[in-house]
Amino acid sequence: MARHGISITAAHHPPAACSAAPRAVAAAVAALLATAPLMAQVDLGTEEQRAAGKVVYDKYCGQCHGDDGDGNGYATLRVKPKPRDFTTGKYKFRTTPNGMLPTDDDLRRAIEVGLPYTSMPGWPNLTSAEIDNVIYYIKSFSPDFENPDRYGEPIDIPPPLESTEESISRGRVVYEEQGCASCHGEVGRGDGPSAPTLVNDKGDPIKIADLTQRWTYRGGPTKEDIYRTFSTGLNGTPMPSYADSLEVEDRQHLVNYVYSLGDGDDPGYGTLITAVHAEEPIDLQNGEALDALFADAPMTRFPLVGQISEPGRNFYPSVTSIEAQAVYNRDEIAFRVRWNDLRADTTGRNSPSIDVPMWDEDNGIGGDAEDGAEDAADSGDFFGDFGGEEAPAAAEDDFFGGGGDDDFFGGGDDGDDFFGGGGGGDDFFGGGDAGSGGAEFSDAVALQFPASLAPEDTPQLKPYFLFGDSQNPVDLWFVNLTYGVADTFRGRGSDQIEPTEADIVEAVTSYDQGEWTVTYKRRRSSRAGVSFAEQQYTPIAFSVWDGFNRERGNKRALSSWFYVYTEPSVQQAATLPVLRAAFLVLAIELLVVFLVHRRARQRAAGADTAADAVAAAGAPAV
Amino acid sequence: MDGFNLPLLLALTAGGAVLVWRRANTLTWLLFSWAALWAFFKFGFTVPMPQSVATIYLGITTLALVCYASASRERLAEVTSPIVRLIREPRYRLPLAALLVALPALAAYNVHADMNVPLEAPGFGREVHPSPPATMEVHGETLDMATADNPYIHLHEDDPAAYEEHLENGRRVYYENCFWCHGDGMGGDGMFAHGLNPVPSNFNDSGTLPILQASFVHWRIALGAPGLPAGGTPWDSAMPAWEKFLTTEEMWDVNLFIYDFNGFEPRALGQH
Numbered sequence: 001m002a003r004h005g006i007s008i009t010a011a012h013h014p015p016a017a018c019s020a021a022p023r024a025v026a027a028a029v030a031a032l033l034a035t036a037p038l039m040a041q042v043d044l045g046t047e048e049q050r051a052a053g054k055v056v057y058d059k060y061c062g063q064c065h066g067d068d069g070d071g072n073g074y075a076t077l078r079v080k081p082k083p084r085d086f087t088t089g090k091y092k093f094r095t096t097p098n099g100m101l102p103t104d105d106d107l108r109r110a111i112e113v114g115l116p117y118t119s120m121p122g123w124p125n126l127t128s129a130e131i132d133n134v135i136y137y138i139k140s141f142s143p144d145f146e147n148p149d150r151y152g153e154p155i156d157i158p159p160p161l162e163s164t165e166e167s168i169s170r171g172r173v174v175y176e177e178q179g180c181a182s183c184h185g186e187v188g189r190g191d192g193p194s195a196p197t198l199v200n201d202k203g204d205p206i207k208i209a210d211l212t213q214r215w216t217y218r219g220g221p222t223k224e225d226i227y228r229t230f231s232t233g234l235n236g237t238p239m240p241s242y243a244d245s246l247e248v249e250d251r252q253h254l255v256n257y258v259y260s261l262g263d264g265d266d267p268g269y270g271t272l273i274t275a276v277h278a279e280e281p282i283d284l285q286n287g288e289a290l291d292a293l294f295a296d297a298p299m300t301r302f303p304l305v306g307q308i309s310e311p312g313r314n315f316y317p318s319v320t321s322i323e324a325q326a327v328y329n330r331d332e333i334a335f336r337v338r339w340n341d342l343r344a345d346t347t348g349r350n351s352p353s354i355d356v357p358m359w360d361e362d363n364g365i366g367g368d369a370e371d372g373a374e375d376a377a378d379s380g381d382f383f384g385d386f387g388g389e390e391a392p393a394a395a396e397d398d399f400f401g402g403g404g405d406d407d408f409f410g411g412g413d414d415g416d417d418f419f420g421g422g423g424g425g426d427d428f429f430g431g432g433d434a435g436s437g438g439a440e441f442s443d444a445v446a447l448q449f450p451a452s453l454a455p456e457d458t459p460q461l462k463p464y465f466l467f468g469d470s471q472n473p474v475d476l477w478f479v480n481l482t483y484g485v486a487d488t489f490r491g492r493g494s495d496q497i498e499p500t501e502a503d504i505v506e507a508v509t510s511y512d513q514g515e516w517t518v519t520y521k522r523r524r525s526s527r528a529g530v531s532f533a534e535q536q537y538t539p540i541a542f543s544v545w546d547g548f549n550r551e552r553g554n555k556r557a558l559s560s561w562f563y564v565y566t567e568p569s570v571q572q573a574a575t576l577p578v579l580r581a582a583f584l585v586l587a588i589e590l591l592v593v594f595l596v597h598r599r600a601r602q603r604a605a606g607a608d609t610a611a612d613a614v615a616a617a618g619a620p621a622v
Numbered sequence: 623m624d625g626f627n628l629p630l631l632l633a634l635t636a637g638g639a640v641l642v643w644r645r646a647n648t649l650t651w652l653l654f655s656w657a658a659l660w661a662f663f664k665f666g667f668t669v670p671m672p673q674s675v676a677t678i679y680l681g682i683t684t685l686a687l688v689c690y691a692s693a694s695r696e697r698l699a700e701v702t703s704p705i706v707r708l709i710r711e712p713r714y715r716l717p718l719a720a721l722l723v724a725l726p727a728l729a730a731y732n733v734h735a736d737m738n739v740p741l742e743a744p745g746f747g748r749e750v751h752p753s754p755p756a757t758m759e760v761h762g763e764t765l766d767m768a769t770a771d772n773p774y775i776h777l778h779e780d781d782p783a784a785y786e787e788h789l790e791n792g793r794r795v796y797y798e799n800c801f802w803c804h805g806d807g808m809g810g811d812g813m814f815a816h817g818l819n820p821v822p823s824n825f826n827d828s829g830t831l832p833i834l835q836a837s838f839v840h841w842r843i844a845l846g847a848p849g850l851p852a853g854g855t856p857w858d859s860a861m862p863a864w865e866k867f868l869t870t871e872e873m874w875d876v877n878l879f880i881y882d883f884n885g886f887e888p889r890a891l892g893q894h
Contacts, residue, residue: 059883060807063797074797119813121806125826269816271743305817308802309847309862315802358867460746462857464848472857537744560819561858563743574737581733582726589722596709 041151043104045136053137056130061138064119069141079119080316082204089144090201092234093219098241100152101144107135115218117320155231155243160223161252163259171257174250178242185342188212188261189514195342196548201236207318210340210514214262216320221265226255267321270300271562273540275326275333275532277569282327282334282521284508290519294336297325304339304544304557310466310494312356312554318342318546319557322445326564333532333566334521335447335477337542344511345439345547346482352446352467352489352543353497354553439547442482445518448474448541449530451490462539465561467491467554475529476543477505479518484509486520494554502528537563627666634658649701652687659683748820749853751834760844761870770837771891772874785878792879795872803860808883818860825880836877836888843873 045053058067064083066072071085084091093110094102111131114122126134139145161167175181183198185191188211195208214221219229230251233241242251276297283289301323306314322339451473454461463472468491476489476497486507490500505522525531530538542559545551641654663676691701708714708721754767777785796804803822805812810824825831831839841849847859864873881888 063793063801064806074794075801078798117813119801119806121811121813123807125807125809272741274741303817305814306802308814309860311866458852459744460748460855461852462855464857465860469848469857559817560860565741565743572737574734577737578730578733582730585726585729586722589725593709593718593722596706600706600710 041103042146042148043136044139044145045133049133049136050140052130053133053135056126056134057137060123060126061134069138075119078315080204081118081200081206082202083119085202086138086141088236089142089150090236092237093229094232094235095154095157095228096152096232097155097243098233099235101150103154104132104135107138111135113220117216118218155228157224157227157231158248158252160227160255161249163256167253167256168260169257170250171253171255171260174246174254175257178246178254183208183238184211185514187513188258189340189342191340191342191514198238200238206237208342211258211261212263212340213267213321214259214265215267221262223255223259226258227251230254267301267303269303269321271302273300273324273326273335273562273564274298275328275564275566277534277567277571278327278329280329282329282332284334284506284519284521287508290334290508293327293334294325294519297327297336299323299325302542302559302562304542304559307466307543307554307556307558310554311358312494314551314555314557316549317544317551317557318549319544322542322544322559324540324542326566328524328532328566331523332521333524334519335564336517336519337445337447338515338517339445339544340514341443341511341516341546341548342514343548344481344516345441345443346511348439348442348482348547350442350444350480350482350545350547350552351487352476352478352491352553352556354441356553356555439550441545441547441550441552442480443516443547444478444480444545444552445516446476446478446489446543447520448476448491448543450539451475451529453530453536453538462561463491464493465541466558467494467497469493470496474541475500475503477507477520477522479507479509479520481509481511481516481518500528502526532564532566534566534568536566538566540564625668627668630661630665634661647700647704648691648697649704652691652701656684656687746855748855748858749851750820751838752851752854754838754841758841758845758849760840760865760873763870765837765840767835767837767841769891770840772836772840772877772888774874774878775836788875789879789882791872792875792877792882795868795876796879796883799864799867800876808880814860820855820859822860825884828886831881831884831886831888833889835891836881839877839880839888840873843877844870 044050057065062073064073064075064079065086066076066083069086071083071087073083076083089101091102091106091110093115094100094106096103096106108131110120111123111126111134114120123131144150181192183190183192183194185195190208190210192208198206198208200206209217217225219225219234229239230242230246232243233239242254246254274297278293280289280293282293301321303321304317304319306317308315319339319341322337324338325336327334327336448465448467450463451468461472463469463474467476468474470492474491476491478487478489479485480487484507486505488500488503488505489497490502491497503522503526505520507518507520509516509518511517524533532538539561540563541561544557545555546557551557637654637658641651646654660680663671663679690697692698708718756767758765758767774785774788777788801808801812802814803812803818804810804825805815805822808825810822810827812822815822823830842861844863844865846861846863847854847856848863850856850859868876
């Protein structure tokens with residue numbers, strides 16, 4: 001049985017055929033009404049097309065989706081969400097009604113465009129014929145594609161309604177009535193109370209869409225895409241179809257509301273923070289004054305990716321971007337960072353120097369079996385960490401639900417064990433911590449600066465962006481969000497991180513509707529670390545840890561080096577130079593006009609006749 | 623015509639043709655030549671010319687045009703007479719006033735735009751393929767970069783079945799470790815690539831793998847960013863030193879695989 005091909009799938013027909021009589025009648029009626037169009041949709045291609053599709057599939061698709069189409073490829077263990085299992089015939093992004101198979105065009109779109117912020121890229125290099133063939137081959141993995149009953153007509157997607165205030169507020173009402181917030185959160189940041197517990201029908205934990213970041217929508221960022229998702233649901237996930245429960249118009253209002261939650265189709269990633277000058281003192285304890293200070297500071301969004309260069313590799317970081325601002329006055333500089341997190345984890349421990357095993361999530365699978373066994377034994381995810389530094393009592397607490405029934409019903413621990421492959425376990429979004437009300441690791445954030453600026457002759461020189469190197473250390477302004485205070489560390493490499501007391505960094509933190517805000521403050525000048533002089537470009541990098549995703553130590557989301565520019569405190573206003581340029585040009589013009597007139601007058605006076613002057617000055621040019 | 627902005631060149635040529643047809647005067651020709659060169663330097667190339675170079679070229683051109691215009695008394699008169707008429711003749715009073723206002727406004731706008739250029743992070747040059755060292759040490763073993771070759775490449779001829787196994791192992795290694803950055807299709811466009819600077823290498827590019835010896839690629843894989851010389855800005859690159867994670871065999875296997883996937887062959891030994 002080499003492939004789940006046509007011969008096998010035919011065997012699935014008999015059970016369907018011997019279903020009850022009413023269904024047969026219904027089927028007959030349906031057949032009378034719609035046999036022709038439905039049958040026309042069953043297009044499995046020719047033997048040659050599927051064979052050609054297999055060649056494409058084996059080269060480009062099998063490593064994730066599995067050579068047998070079962071979603072089990074080499075990469076599967078280390079990507080979240082998991083690659084589609086084509087044998088199930090379930091597809092999330094379709095134009096067809098809930099539970100139905102996708103159209104060929106739906107599959108084509110997924111292949112051409114990909115799914116943003118997942119491991120499924122678009123494949124613009126494939127030709128149209130190659131995509132056709134690979135679609136035929138993919139369909140051969142599931143018997144459903146032979147069953148005409150599983151085909152549905154694509155839904156109608158009406159043109160979007162104008163996004164008026166009434167429409168948006170009606171959409172908000174629908175959002176509340178339908179309970180969208182219980183998963184997607186009050187303002188759509190994906191932080192609803194149920195968000196940490198969500199799994200798909202295979203039991204894999206899934207991350208809910210953050211409605212405020214449209215560029216991460218798997219199914220596309222347009223209003224049509226959003227409408228389609230409401231109307232078809234995402235098969236195999238808790239996202240239902242509202243085709244039956246909501247009128248078309250209400251769905252359109254909901255589209256306008258959801259659309260209004262985001263601020264663009266594009267993240268607009270930047271490379272520079274401009275620190276603006278303020279006269280006022282920076283008082284971290286006065287929230288209103290602080291907000292006012294930052295209100296005028298430009299905000300820049302930076303991309304975050306998983307740390308995968310050093311042991312403790314993080315293949316699926318929770319947080320994919322962070323926004324940052326900076327303000328300074330005569331003596332001090334303040335940074336504010338914000339990012340979205342589905343839950344505030346403020347009970348556990350965290351630090352940049354916590355040891356993470358070499359193959360944290362991958363024990364026994366993919367990596368060396370030996371490595372896996374070792375990790376499971378000494379510091380695997382689950383038992384290992386508790387057995388290590390924590391008191392045994394703590395381990396019991398968590399494991400047996402000492403923290404209350406919470407733990408047990410949350411299904412978190414079960415999830416971890418159950419889906420966790422071998423030993424260490426697979427704990428993406430939930431795993432051990434889902435629903436337990438308290439994570440083992442807390443959320444945390446760090447700003448990273450070089451400990452000293454590059455010498456002038458080698459301005460490009462920076463410390464290694466992964467926590468520095470032995471020659472060029474970095475300073476980390478680390479905040480464990482359990483405590484909400486800043487600790488400073490000096491990093492000389494990922495395994496050489498030590499606390500320092502050289503500079504006093506203060507911080508205040510808050511978590512509101514799925515968004516963390518951390519504001520730091522330090523004196524601008526420092527003898528031990530970097531000083532922030534005016535008009536200086538200072539390298540800066542970020543790290544974010546999501547405790548819920550069991551991120552700690554080197555297992556984190558990080559950025560590469562960017563810069564903060566300290567804008568001059570005395571800004572040269574543009575008015576003066578602009579006026580100067582205008583008047584200078586005007587003066588030259590008037591001078592020319594004056595000279596021309598004078599010369600003409602002189603000639604008129606000097607020459608015998610005016611005719612001569614005209615001849616000299618105004619000779620026809622053509 | 624690769625590297626040039628074709629529509630612009632066509633538009634300029636058309637402009638010239640119109641001037642010939644209308645038998646434009648010398649002044650118009652001079653103004654047109656200057657504007658055309660300005661547009662050509664600024665927008666004519668697909669890869670923008672550095673501002674300073676464009677300024678130098680334009681400066682020289684301006685000088686040349688002035689020399690041309692003032693080469694003889696007659697030509698100077700020919701060039702200046704339309705200007706004099708514009709200033710002197712009452713019927714041009716309105717156009718003259720417009721010009722007197724427009725030029726200072728243009729200058730003012732230019733200064734304003736110059737002062738409001740959005741700030742950018744400083745950029746630095748970087749050697750994309752820095753010179754490798756003469757020898758390298760991987761897992762305690764010293765390799766001579768000039769003579770080292772993939773120990774499994776000969777299997778291609780000698781034992782195709784074993785070669786396939788090494789390729790398959792390389793495929794496993796690649797999709798367990800590399801594609802986050804270098805991409806599923808090896809275009810240097812993996813799901814983490816947008817967050818990295820420098821961007822990961824694009825192995826589809828015929829200017830990358832084919833010009834490198836297998837030993838060079840092995841050096842980059844085994845020692846990664848930390849093994850780069852300063853010119854390669856090792857502090858910015860996210861390329862791990864894979865000897866920490868992979869066996870020597872796995873590294874040579876993935877080396878085989880990335881060449882095979884893209885249909886390239888390494889540059890032969892001793893070929894410079």
